[in-house]
Amino acid sequence: MNVRVRFYGVVYDEVGTREWEMKLGRASTVNDLLSILVERHPPLSGLVFDDEGVFREYLEVAVNHTDIIGLNGLETVLNEGDVVLIMPPIGGG
Numbered sequence: 001m002n003v004r005v006r007f008y009g010v011v012y013d014e015v016g017t018r019e020w021e022m023k024l025g026r027a028s029t030v031n032d033l034l035s036i037l038v039e040r041h042p043p044l045s046g047l048v049f050d051d052e053g054v055f056r057e058y059l060e061v062a063v064n065h066t067d068i069i070g071l072n073g074l075e076t077v078l079n080e081g082d083v084v085l086i087m088p089p090i091g092g093g
Contacts, residue, residue: 001026001080006031008087011059014043019066024078030061031074033084 001051012018034055038045051058055090059066062085068076078084 001028001078003078003082003084005031005037005084005086008085010088011047011086015041028078029074030063030076030078030084031055032069033078034036034061037086045060058089060089061085066086079085 001024003022003024003051005022007015007018007020020037024032024036034048038048048056048059055074063071063076063078063082065085067085068074
């Protein structure tokens with residue numbers, strides 16, 4: 001299945017492009033996608049996972065504009081055509 005991944009902020013700075021099209025296996029999860037991203041682009045590792053391989057929750061991840069917290073977290077199953085957004089937290093003042 002194909003999904004689009006869009007990068008913002010420091011994640012965009014590290015990857016150097018706004019969007020990747022990724023081919024994933026059926027029933028792939030957000031966690032699977034993040035692991036593949038880090039495998040394909042190792043400098044992302046420190047942004048996405050801590051030294052013990054645990055997801056850094058300061059990153060915002062959304063599937064089709066819905067934060068994964070409101071879905072099934074890292075175990076959210078992706079579907080054909082989904083758009084995954086990966087960005088730093090948004091703040092203002």
